[in-house]
Amino acid sequence: MNNLSNRTENFPQGHPVRVYLEENILIKKLFQELFETNMDEDYQTFYNIFNQICEVEKHFARKENQLFPYLEKYGWTGPSQGMWAFHDQIREEIKALRKKVEQKDSHNILNESIALFNSLDHLSQVEEGRLLPRALDMLSEDDWKEMYEGDKEIGWMFAADPVRYPEVKEDEYVHPSADKKKRKLPFSLDNRTHYDEGYLTPEHVNFIFKFLPVDITYVDENDIVIFYNRGEDRVFPRSAGIIGREVKFCHPPKSVDQVLKILEEFKAGRQDTAEFWIQFKGKFIHIRYFAVRDEELNYKGVIEMSQDITDIKKLEGDKRLLDWA
Template identity: 90%
Template sequence: MNDLSNIQNFQEGHPVRVYLEENILTRKLFQELLQTNMQEDYQRFYNIFNQICEIEKHFARKENQLFPYLEKYGWTGPSQGMWAFHDQIREEIKFVRKKVEAKDSSDILNDAMSLFNSIDHLLQVEEGRLLPRALEMLNEDDWKEMYEGDKEIGWMFADAPVRYPEVKEEDYVHPSEDKKRRKLPFSLEDRTHFDEGYLTPEQVNFIFKFLPIDITYVDENDIVIFYNRGDDRVFPRSAGIIGREVKFCHPPKSVDQVLKILEEFKAGRQDTAEFWIQFKGKFIHIRYFAIRDEEKNYKGVIEMSQDITDIKKLEGDKRLLDWA
């Protein structure tokens, strides 16, 4: 099973086979790119290069799916060394992309060849060391668990690979309903299983307390059932609003708009509403989101308010800490 020289050794949809198929596709795309004259057929060159850029999904699946499993068995090297190599290649892709989008063909084939050499070296490391060792370390259940997370990130292909292992429709379990307890480095005692992950009540409270956003949850009966108590709330709230009808929690001049939002959300005609206002020298962004269950039944509304005064001023990039 550890022989990667023959892709047929792996069942269709197996994560290792998918990685290998993407490697084959990547090399094929580079061959086509390097045979294309950018000046003579810019659109073709542009389209092929965009397909190559989909390798970001290949990287992201490794970083967020494969590497965590390897860490579980004590191999942390890929999470450090190979991830850094991913970031280096991302910078090279960004450099070439700028030239392609600017239709700057000067030395473009040499730039593309340099990018190919970096990526091909990475793929060789995958095929020669990463994937063979992953096959030795991970068990079959590990590989079977990867599909849903892989699907969230995506693949380089236009169509998703077949599910591995193939399951009958009646056997399918949505991730939010998946209660299987996997080996984790923490106890599940006093924790609730959310769509992704497990949290204690204290941790849930920490999340809401430290989010730099005001959140208020109104249930399907228009009753306020929750708000987060942060240190820097945009709008003041007190425990007295819990259990009140939401129309009594807004100033009279805005009640009509609140009731209109609730009416449209309940009718299913709208799912979001947003406003922005100047308030006490700050620029405030206010959003309402309709909450619905999996059967699309209305379950209430979340109101979120955020001070975005400083966010609106951001420009360019900031990639380094400035903790002087």
């Protein structure tokens, strides 16, 4: 297990570990500036630097609410107990120092600032020498990729957000099963209820969709994915990241032209259904698209249905009795 001190460049931009290391570097830089500033002579500068140091709370909160739960998932509960308690101790030190700073009480302020620096410096040594190296050994690459959205909700110590990890361009195709991005929804939630992975009415429809033995995806009139059902045996993988995503980016590039053609014909009113069947991983898959229209025949989107009919195709004769015994 290697110490990560001074190894920031070994990690891609935006990687959670790199971000933690960069924050540790920033903390040291801020303390250097604080020690070079006389509170009595330039109170505002001292106050501003101190407030930046206090942003370390975001560093703590990301560890406690993001990193620690992942470590617990793999059986390492120590950080959730010991290191969290150390966070709380430092929080108390910050609280006490803040009181003196806000009261402009410069008496012994330097010594107390040094004591706070020593606590944070010790914490960074533990992070870089034990916590983060072991986390790298335990967590999968998918674990690290999943952290961005939760990290963003909590925030970072920097003036600008770090580069997204992994970096994804808005027009870049990402397979739905690998799409972890939580998007700001581009549609109103008025008169909608959140179901399994989307927003629909009425409430109990979700139970129907959840247990149907077919994959269903609903794309609205603006070509935005607004709903899919989460059955236990989906034919094609989906993840929550596709909600709010433009449908053309939810299909492999080689099939995008057909998807766009279907949408064009449905919107023009020239077609109402499209049907395909394919061999996929040893299964016979039936895929259908249905145009959705209101009572005035205005186009309201499209429903995509996919079903594994391998066993259905084999059925013959009649089956009128249960065979559960």
